[in-house]
Amino acid sequence: MRNTKKATILLAAMAVDAGSSGIVSGATPPPPIARVIEGDRALGEYLSGECVTCHQLSGNYDGIPSIVGWPAPWLVEAMNDFKAHKRANPVMQTIAGRYSAEEIAALAVYFESLMKQPPR
Amino acid sequence: MQTTRRSLLGGALAFAGAAVTGAPMVRGQAKPRVVVIGGGAGGATAARYIAKDSKGAVDVTLVEEGQTYQTCFFSNLYLGGFRSYESIVHRYDRLASEHGIRLAQQRAARIDRDKKTVLLADGSILPYDRLVVAPGIDLKYDSVPGWSREAEDLMPHAWKPGRQTQLLKARLDAVPDGGLIVMVAPPNPYRCPPGPYERVSMMAHVLKATGRTKCKIIIVDPKDRFSKMGLFQEGWEAHYPGMVEWLAPSVHDGIKSVDPKTNTVVTGFETYQAALVNVIPAQMAGAIAREAGLAGASGYCAIDPASMKSAVDPNVFVLGDACVAGDMPKSAFSANSQAKVAAMTIRAELTDSRAFPARYANTCWSLIETDDGVKVGGRYEPTPEKIKEVEGFVSKTGESKELRKQTYEESIGWYAGITADIFG
Ligand SMILES: Cc1cc2nc3c(=O)[nH]c(=O)nc-3n(C[C@H](O)[C@H](O)[C@H](O)COP(=O)(O)OP(=O)(O)OC[C@H]3O[C@@H](n4cnc5c(N)ncnc54)[C@H](O)[C@@H]3O)c2cc1C
Numbered sequence: 001m002r003n004t005k006k007a008t009i010l011l012a013a014m015a016v017d018a019g020s021s022g023i024v025s026g027a028t029p030p031p032p033i034a035r036v037i038e039g040d041r042a043l044g045e046y047l048s049g050e051c052v053t054c055h056q057l058s059g060n061y062d063g064i065p066s067i068v069g070w071p072a073p074w075l076v077e078a079m080n081d082f083k084a085h086k087r088a089n090p091v092m093q094t095i096a097g098r099y100s101a102e103e104i105a106a107l108a109v110y111f112e113s114l115m116k117q118p119p120r
Numbered sequence: 121m122q123t124t125r126r127s128l129l130g131g132a133l134a135f136a137g138a139a140v141t142g143a144p145m146v147r148g149q150a151k152p153r154v155v156v157i158g159g160g161a162g163g164a165t166a167a168r169y170i171a172k173d174s175k176g177a178v179d180v181t182l183v184e185e186g187q188t189y190q191t192c193f194f195s196n197l198y199l200g201g202f203r204s205y206e207s208i209v210h211r212y213d214r215l216a217s218e219h220g221i222r223l224a225q226q227r228a229a230r231i232d233r234d235k236k237t238v239l240l241a242d243g244s245i246l247p248y249d250r251l252v253v254a255p256g257i258d259l260k261y262d263s264v265p266g267w268s269r270e271a272e273d274l275m276p277h278a279w280k281p282g283r284q285t286q287l288l289k290a291r292l293d294a295v296p297d298g299g300l301i302v303m304v305a306p307p308n309p310y311r312c313p314p315g316p317y318e319r320v321s322m323m324a325h326v327l328k329a330t331g332r333t334k335c336k337i338i339i340v341d342p343k344d345r346f347s348k349m350g351l352f353q354e355g356w357e358a359h360y361p362g363m364v365e366w367l368a369p370s371v372h373d374g375i376k377s378v379d380p381k382t383n384t385v386v387t388g389f390e391t392y393q394a395a396l397v398n399v400i401p402a403q404m405a406g407a408i409a410r411e412a413g414l415a416g417a418s419g420y421c422a423i424d425p426a427s428m429k430s431a432v433d434p435n436v437f438v439l440g441d442a443c444v445a446g447d448m449p450k451s452a453f454s455a456n457s458q459a460k461v462a463a464m465t466i467r468a469e470l471t472d473s474r475a476f477p478a479r480y481a482n483t484c485w486s487l488i489e490t491d492d493g494v495k496v497g498g499r500y501e502p503t504p505e506k507i508k509e510v511e512g513f514v515s516k517t518g519e520s521k522e523l524r525k526q527t528y529e530e531s532i533g534w535y536a537g538i539t540a541d542i543f544g
Contacts, residue, residue, distance in 0.1 A: 043476060046460075047479075053534070053537055062533045062536035063531070063533025090513035091497055091513070091530075094498065
């Protein structure tokens, strides 16, 4: 009902975020290799409001790439690269930098759900 | 920051495990009602998100006096000849046809906050459970001595979109080579901090492109500095040498008066006889918000940073240029971002949807010359005092041509994206 989806691909996100994201305080963290994050689609839909100001929901391209229907691992990788300043755009660095691994997972699952086939 | 993230996570996980609890529905009526006043960047986004995401569970009425919406954003690109006028005009029909939003295309005359109703110009009354007020700005016609509403066609402001924007372009096109243009810049806080300086860039571009390089543009500014100042000054020097002069108050010694009939501008130091004067006056929240008692002494409306609720009425939300948004500038991007927080909060209050922590973003792109785009922006989070910038960025002087071109192309993408996000 919550429409969550396993996004096991998020191990990379966890690695980047290690140390800064304190999952739920008090809970014993599972061994990193087994960590699986539930991509919370409803959270992703809310957070996506920030993305779709520029990345059009229609998937149209007018100067800013479409992210609609991207497989979740692509978005996670892109966001982590911006977060780590491995990719250059300051708008995206600022946006990605403030997202936790869980939020990135939520966004990835949401955008993946918008279209079955990747548009590329 | 850590606390915010933790509480978000805790909240999200707690929700994920629990069944949806009873919704705080408004009792005794079929559907909760939301009225939105103002179909601009803030109001139309809020109406669209509430209607779209509640999937018919909330009755949304958008009150907008204009038949179409002309964006102020990119109006400078129209002035510079980079966009057609048609490309900055948007319609409301998809909001109605795709999301079932009721359109009331007339002026909202009065808000009765006790009765929770909005009176329209035609005398009809709209009751609301939640009201969104996003009327944009009104101009302070008395803030520049000698200037007035009656004189706005002689010395156009073009700070509210539409006819004024077209008038300014026509007047710019008529300036003879060697003619002087004076811009009277606005004091803080005003709509679109880099806007006046992007406008000057676009004016200079047009003059240069049409061979009128003996023209001069003087900016008489009541401020000591301005948004993206180093970037604009570098660009003016590089692209329009000798054509643009910016005067700080210490240099011009105050704007004493203007005379619209003779096109003169008098400062403490000098009297300018101009071919075109663009007066951008001081601003305040739109009348409907002020008359409803939502604005403070500043002329703008205080809000709760976590929800965009009015500080004086929990059933009213104020968005965009009309509100006091802390560190966020008055921009379409900001208004659109604030609208999503308000829409999320309103849906959570009126239906069984989840509430999430507020988060805000803004980027303002400006064009200095063909393919020379710059940007400034940031991320914002609510604190008890204000919406606070938590991270920001700005283009750097000396950037490569390629990067500047990319930045401009990004702005084109943003315009297509945000207008689709606002109007469907
Ligand atoms: C030259 C210029 C360039 C700009 N460039 C940019 C840019 O590049 N990027 C950016 O993000 N922003 C830019 N802006 C700023 C942007 O236009 C505003 O910040 C934005 O429009 C604010 O949105 P809003 O919803 O608060 O108000 P508005 O967009 O002004 O919308 C308010 C609406 O309410 C309606 N209204 C008011 N009162 C009533 C009433 N009583 N009844 C019915 N309807 C009513 C009005 O008709 C209007 O349509 C620029 C502004 C200017 C002037």
